[in-house]
Amino acid sequence: MYSFPLPYLSFLVYFHENHDYFECHEVLEEYWKEKTDQSRDSVWVGLIQAAVSLYHHRRGNLSGAQKLAGKALKIFKKRKDELTALGIDSETFINQFTHRLQEIKAGTSFTDMTIPFADQKVVQQYRHFLESGALSLESDPNYLYNKHLVRDRSQVLAAREQSLRERRKLLPTMDPPANP
Template identity: 40%
Template structure:
């Protein structure tokens, strides 16, 4: 009923709070799913929280504003993903105020309206030994700075392959 990537996003979002991974998962799916804008909303929410947790209030505020603006247009699509779009919109507005006031990062839960979706996610969490709704571990340096600390070997190699494929052959 729901894409596997979305379920994985929700699990990361509500357990280990690995917002960078949330972004990666949905960006890959977004490209496969015809670039639907509702996925961008969810990506932007994760990126905004990633920035805010790291103390980048300006980046967080800018990304949250984009998410709110796009959510306004994508409320129906968000509803089809089992979310309470109106509640999500109000929640993001409040969180944006939090960022603007330079208040500290706080973990949030997305308002999942579809109880069957919530049950799927929570059952998987139990099987994986994860705790749904736990707060972000602010002492986990890898989680906080993942964009700098992750292994980028494959990404760099893929870019190099793409660059080489675009080069003109020698004559």
């Protein structure tokens, strides 16, 4: 029924309907980790970074917003064809996001944005997915503003700790040589 990945359609619903940029990041990051080669410059990473940039901008973290917007733009410029394959009007979107980066640099107040589409197929699928009721959309602005503070991070912290333990095993020991 859907030719676009459901996490991408979820991303679009969260992005456009309730502007839950944090959840945009969550659904695409999971997809990127599980279903791709995890390339750091994939179109998925660009979309994740764009959403997180907007989340930071809304919260007033202009430094974080600027850093991620710049990274996202580099990916978008490199991956124009992939943006187009996702139904996005890549030229307009890149121009729009370039303008957003300039607004962030100038300290302009946050406003929501939309992703411009060039392919009505993605719009139809996104709308159909929205109407299916598969997602629950939070509308409390205070919750959306501070979502990162109230989520359960136990799995993330456990994975970081495991990764740190594994890296420590790979590092050569720095013990001084034994005295002969």
